[in-house]
Amino acid sequence: MVKPVITGRTKLVGILGHPITHTLSPAMHNAAFAALGLDFAYLPFDVRPEELKNAVAGIRALSIVGVNVTVPHKETVLDSLDVVTEAAGLIGAVNTIVNHDGRLTGYNTDAIGFLKALEDTGFDPRGKEAAVLGAGGAARAVGAALGMSRIRRITFFNRTLERAKELAQMVAGATGVQSTAVPWEEMGKSGMSIIRSADIVVQTTSIGMHPREAECPPVPADAFRKDQVVVDLVYNPAPTRFLKRAAAAGARTQDGVRMLLHQGAAAFELWTGRPAPITVMENALKTAQAASQVAEHP
Ligand code: NAP
Numbered sequence: 412m413v414k415p416v417i418t419g420r421t422k423l424v425g426i427l428g429h430p431i432t433h434t435l436s437p438a439m440h441n442a443a444f445a446a447l448g449l450d451f452a453y454l455p456f457d458v459r460p461e462e463l464k465n466a467v468a469g470i471r472a473l474s475i476v477g478v479n480v481t482v483p484h485k486e487t488v489l490d491s492l493d494v495v496t497e498a499a500g501l502i503g504a505v506n507t508i509v510n511h512d513g514r515l516t517g518y519n520t521d522a523i524g525f526l527k528a529l530e531d532t533g534f535d536p537r538g539k540e541a542a543v544l545g546a547g548g549a550a551r552a553v554g555a556a557l558g559m560s561r562i563r564r565i566t567f568f569n570r571t572l573e574r575a576k577e578l579a580q581m582v583a584g585a586t587g588v589q590s591t592a593v594p595w596e597e598m599g600k601s602g603m604s605i606i607r608s609a610d611i612v613v614q615t616t617s618i619g620m621h622p623r624e625a626e627c628p629p630v631p632a633d634a635f636r637k638d639q640v641v642v643d644l645v646y647n648p649a650p651t652r653f654l655k656r657a658a659a660a661g662a663r664t665q666d667g668v669r670m671l672l673h674q675g676a677a678a679f680e681l682w683t684g685r686p687a688p689i690t691v692m693e694n695a696l697k698t699a700q701a702a703s704q705v706a707e708h709p
Contacts, residue, residue, distance in 0.1 A: 418450060423473070424682055425454040427466055427488075428481035432457075433621065433647060435699045436479055439675050442695035446688045451476070458484065467491040470510055477509040477682045479675075482617075485548045492517040501585055502555050504548040507678040518681060521552035524674025525644075526560060532665050534611060534640045536560040542606045543567045544598070544628050545615035546575040549644050553613050554578055558586030566605050570595040599629045606634040612657070614643040619651035627652040637661035646671050647703065672696055 426436050432455070440453035456478070458466040463484050468491075470478060480488050485504040489495055492508065495517040499505050505517035529536070539562050543550055546569035557565055565588060569575035575592035582590040593602050606612055612635070618626045630653070635641060641657035643650065646667030650658070658664045676687035 417452060420450050422449075422451045422476045423454065424451060424476050424478060425456050426479040426481060427456050427458045427463070427484055429457055429459050429483060431455045431481070433703070434481065435646070435671065435696055435703065436675060438695045438699035439672070439692045440679060443679055443688050443692050444683075446691040447683075447685060449683060449685070451683065460484070460487070463487060464491050467508075467515065470508065470515060471513045475510060477507065477678070479678055480506050480508060482548075489517060491515075498522060498555065501581070502548075502551045503581075504551055506674065507681060509681050518678075519552055520674040520677035520681070521549060521670070522556040522559075523677050524670045524672075525553050526556045527673035527676075528665065528669035529611075529640075529642070531669055532640055532642075532663060534663075536562040536611070538563050539610035540608060541565045542609035542612045543615060544613065544630075545569055546571070546578045546592075547615065547617075550613075550615040551578055551581070553615055553644075554582045554590070555585065557613075558582040558588040558590070561586075562588055564589040564591075566590075566602075566609070567592050568595050568598050568602060596629075599631050599634075603631060603634045606630055607636060609639065611640040611642070612662075614641070614645070614651075614653050617645070619643070619648075619653050620645045621647045624648055624652065627656065630656070632656050632660055635660035635662045638663065640665070642670075643667060644670060647700070649700065668696060668700065 437453045444451040488505050493514045499517050499519035502519045507518040507520050509516050546567050567575040572594050579590035579592045635657045639662045641662040642665045643654045644667040645651050649666035649668050654664045679687040
């Protein structure tokens with residue numbers, strides 16, 4: 412890997428999250444800057460929730476070009492921004508900020524990242540049925556993306572049912588797509604037929620994410636079927652236990668790395684105005700992911 416050289420003209424970008432040591436984004440973006448010869452550097456910033464407003468003020472004060480925003484700040488950061496795009500406002504979450512001369516605009520590139528990753532599987536959402544596990548920030552991006560892609564029906568399963576109901580209403584209101592909320596515990600009971608008949612199942616919760624690799628949403632193995640598309644947004648580990656279970660049942664599976672790549676590429680283009688070098692970013696992600704798995708399981 413080419414080490415970035417910091418100069419007096421280096422432009423700074425980064426990521427705000429807490430915790431942040433797990434992030435693969437610095438490797439992906441710094442490799443892309445190096446490949447295109449751009450004098451940019453990408454750093455991780457561990458920002459505790461009570462420091463988020465100060466951190467956002469710091470973007471302006473330090474003339475930082477922009478940042479990614481990750482768990483747990485994607486929703487709370489909206490209050491500190493000057494402008495939020497229509498899509499990010501609808502989703503209710505921002506994962507990318509661009510600093511235009513001190514004016515901070517919030518974007519959501521998760522939705523486009525999810526759709527681009529889905530394109531890689533060859534799946535066309537038009538007229539299909541989806542089951543989405545979760546109703547957090549990532550589920551909101553997935554719901555909006557599927558709704559805008561004219562899927563026919565979406566069912567959201569969530570532990571906190573109220574959150575799923577609110578999301579289903581948002582998607583139905585904004586896109587006209589039939590959307591319903593079902594309690595999480597129904598997944599292995601009456602909800603099983605919904606999962607079995609879905610053309611696509613998207614796992615958007617943090618279940619199964621490091622260090623909870625042993626955990627898995629309670630979808631019985633026989634709820635999956637051959638040729639169904641099953642996506643898990645978790646990228647560490649990749650694949651998760653959930654995805655392995657779906658693959659064993661014959662489903663076509665995709666882990667969270669493709670979405671991570673495409674949401675990062677969209678952010679890169681917003682900051683630099685240059686087309687993202689996708690292959691370079693993908694290779695950097697794979698290398699960083701392998702290194703982080705070796706570090707955790709030496
Ligand atoms: P979030 O807003 O905090 O939402 C978390 C979701 O997980 C909620 O639906 C929550 O249910 C559910 N959940 C957590 N623990 C649970 C448990 N023990 N049992 C049942 N449900 C549980 O987080 P987020 O931003 O949506 O992120 C979720 C995951 O997506 C993370 O793993 C993140 O890394 C991943 N992600 C990946 C990408 C990518 O590019 N691949 C992009 C975005 C996010 P409640 O509502 O009941 O709390």
